[in-house]
Amino acid sequence: MDAQFWDxxxxxxxxxxxxxxxxxxxxxxxxxxxxxxxxxxxGEGADALWLARRGWQVxxxxxxxxxxxxxxxxxxxxxxxxxxxxxxxxxxxxxxxAFDLVSVQYFPLRHEPDHIALRGxxxxxxxxxxxxxxxxxPADVPPDNEHGFDPGDYYQPDDIAELLDDSWTVLVDETRxxxxxxxxxxxxxxxxxxxxxxxx
Numbered sequence: 001m002d003a004q005f006w007d008x009x010x011x012x013x014x015x016x017x018x019x020x021x022x023x024x025x026x027x028x029x030x031x032x033x034x035x036x037x038x039x040x041x042x043g044e045g046a047d048a049l050w051l052a053r054r055g056w057q058v059x060x061x062x063x064x065x066x067x068x069x070x071x072x073x074x075x076x077x078x079x080x081x082x083x084x085x086x087x088x089x090x091x092x093x094x095x096x097x098a099f100d101l102v103s104v105q106y107f108p109l110r111h112e113p114d115h116i117a118l119r120g121x122x123x124x125x126x127x128x129x130x131x132x133x134x135x136x137x138p139a140d141v142p143p144d145n146e147h148g149f150d151p152g153d154y155y156q157p158d159d160i161a162e163l164l165d166d167s168w169t170v171l172v173d174e175t176r177x178x179x180x181x182x183x184x185x186x187x188x189x190x191x192x193x194x195x196x197x198x199x200x
Contacts, residue, residue: 002063003063003064003065003088009064011066015044015070020046020180021046021047021049021050022046022047022105022106022134023178023179023180023191024105024132024134024179024191024193025047025050025051025103025105025132025134026050026179027179028132028172028193028195029051029101029103029130029132030054032101032130034051034054034055034056034057034100035056035057035099035100035101035129036056036057036058036059036098036099036100036101036126037051037056037057037058037059037099037100037101037102037103038058038059038061038094038098038099038101038102038103038124039051039058039059039060039061039103039105040061040089040102040103040104040105040107040121041061041062041063041089041104041105041106041107041108042060042061042062042067042068042071042084043062043064043067043071044067044070044071044074045060045067045068045070045071045072045074045075045082045084047060047103047105048060048071048075048082048084049071049074049075049078049082051101051103052075052078052081052082053077053078056081056101057081058081058082058083059082059083059085059094059099060082060083060084060085061085061086061087061089061094062085062086062087063086063087063088065086068084068085068086071084072084089117089120089121090109090110090117091117093116093117093120093121093123093124094120094121094124095124096123096124097123097124097125097126097127098124098126099124099125099126099129100126100128100129100130101125101129101130101132102121102122102124102125102129102130102131102132103132104121104131104132104133104134105132105134106134106135106136108154109121109154109155110153110154110155111153111154111155111159115163118155118160118163122160122163122164122198125198126198127198127199127200128197128198128199129197129198130195130196130197130198131160131168131194131195131196131197131198132193132194132195133155133157133160133193133194133195134157134191134192134193134194135154135155135156135157135191135192136151136188136190136191136192137175137188137189137190137191137192138151138152138156139190140182140187140188140189140190141187141188156192157173157192157193157194158173158192158194160194161173161194161196164196166199167198167199167200168196168197168198168199169196169197169199170194170195170196171195171196171197172193172194172195173193173194173195174192174193175190175191175192175193176190176191176193177189177190177191178190178191
């Protein structure tokens with residue numbers, strides 16, 4: 001799932017996603033005082049725009065230039081509040097201690113023996129800041145042998161919770177029903193959600 005894969009996927013449709021912010025983000029972050037946010041794998045920008053319209057300063061990163069162009073076009077009302085950034089956070093880590101919120105919504109982060117990419121995302125959370133990580137329940141996502149996709153190859157919130165040391169406190173670590181209908185052609189009925197605060 002490289003940049004070409006995502007560009008082709010977005011180019012194949014006028015709009016890939018609903019245009020609505022992810023329900024987990026809305027549920028967990030509504031009412032949180034705004035600050036600096038990192039939106040990992042921002043896609044067409046619905047989450048970044050939701051945050052920006054509530055006062056957040058957002059760095060929205062994606063590997064797809066097609067998605068970023070669409071996101072920027074949809075966000076002319078928040079010009080200056082969102083930095084639409086082309087990049088791959090699995091190979092180039094974000095700045096450390098820089099964000100009050102690091103939001104990772106359904107981002108396919110592949111397991112690594114040394115957890116380098118994941119540790120880069122954790123380090124990006126500023127002391128006092130929040131990590132919000134949501135994924136589809138693997139029980140809803142069977143392996144796709146035709147395309148070589150196995151959900152077990154990717155980090156789940158439980159995996160991440162186990163890696164957090166005593167400089168973190170876990171506020172939410174649970175499976176819950178989705179707040180919105182599953183995307184067309186999928187069976188996603190449950191989300192797994194991790195919300196953790198970095199203490200220092």
